Amino acid sequence: MNKKIGFLMVTGMGLLLAGCGNQANNKAANSSSASSSSLLVAKSNVKVNSDNMSPQEAVSLISTYCGLRYGGNWAAMVKEAQKEGLQVNLYPSSKYQLSDGGQGVAYDVTAGGKSQGLVYTVNNDDVNIYQNVKENQKSTKLATISKSEMANYVNQEGQGKLVNDLAAKAQVVDKRSGDSNSSASTSNSGNDHKYGRSGTIDVPSEMQGTWYSADNDADSTITFGSHTFTYSGENSSTTTQLFKQDSEWGENEDNYTNEGIQNATKNWGKASFFNMDGSRWLNIRGWVQNAGDGSSYTVKTETIDGKQVKVLVSAGGAGNWVDAVYYQSKDMAQQNADKKFDDLNYQ
Structure with a gap:
């Protein structure tokens, strides 16, 4: 079953949140969402479909969604990727201490190749999203969401053309063969x-x-x-x-x-x-x-x-x-x- 974990956006001073964890999550989401507007390109009627995507299209969809949904570092990376090109480096998920290692592959999303700690893993159709990922430090996922839900959100925001533009120059680089954690x-x-x-x-x-x-x-x-x-x-x-x-x-x-x-x-x-x-x-x-x-x-x-x-x-x-x-x-x-x-x- 696909699961979607979203952050709440605080829009009024009168909304009270129960529990420190919820307060922290909502504060992060609110500040991230505020900066995500810098990601948006001119809206268009171009639609994306999550079925039958190439690897380049998939990482472009995921990056665009995260930039729109969470803003912050994700949005800044996507904005830079429009100039420098989008690149995702593949590592064994054991390289990091992720709360959900997916199918054993960590996808480190970058603008031009330099890691910024923006990582996702995949469980069948579900994508586990992380940020600020570092080696030897535990990382808790932001959300788990399906690609189809991402596509719906991106289409709703009129950003399908951005996905296609990023995919046209995106690169997938498998770095597992040279990683010290790789069995080979x-x-x-x-x-x-x-x-x-x-x-x-x-x-x-x-x-x-x-x-x-x-x-x-x-x-x-x-x-x-x-x-x-x-x-x-x-x-x-x-x-x-x-x-x-x-x-x-x-x-x-x-x-x-x-x-x-x-x-x-x-x-x-x-x-x-x-x-x-x-x-x-x-x-x-x-x-x-x-x-x-x-x-x-x-x-x-x-x-x-x-x-x-x-x-x-x-x-x-x-x-x-x-x-x-x-x-x-x-x-x-x-x-x-x-x-x-x-x-x-x-x-």
Whole structure:
């Protein structure tokens, strides 16, 4: 169930609040809301829809909503981002002491890349919002709210064009691979040729973000970063760093049986692209996997209830057979569980 936690705005001297906590929250909301007017651009009739958003569109929606709703640092950041560009850096949520770490990823929203402690995490369709986040300090969320509720609020305020303008220049940068809290800490480029790696793989921007599936009688999510792949099932979640593998290193059979190499590269994935059936696929295999075809992914557009919807297709096996379809919202995944599309190759 989506939850929305709002701050009350004090508009009259006669309103009395019970409890110190409520007084503090309302004081913060009142001062923030007062400064949020500086964020507003000229109102327009442009509307945004939270369904089927790209990662760049999602962070732009969340930033615009927070700037409008909470003002203060969020509003100042968005105002600066209109000039410098919006950038969200992805870290493991364990980097911070957040009251709700979401699905394990902390999204640090910045104007031009410099952190200002403006962070959110995601639980399915719900977004947990924070500000003044610092390492080694506990942070309490401002609110939990769904993207659809954010879109409604932004549209109500006539700021849909601002979301689109920010999204046009927004960047999503996955910094988990170089973080000290990451289980697979690596150099940022992967060009050191250690254990045969020869650079990172750049995940296509349209593939980046979190995707949901309810196929095969099980809920699961896939999250692609710029160079990472995270799969979350019922009781587990694993993140794989995606690298190119040197062909000569890969031809040495001894590398696949070396226990030291196996342990050191357990969170690395050998990634490559191939074209099939008119689509460009990203194939991921274990770093020391010497048999099997791995798993492959592509983004396609399907018609659902008369609308064009982007989906992530997961396939595997010798025939690259489709084994699951992922959607950009949990509700859509559940509504279309085990749905078969005519243009996809099922076994």
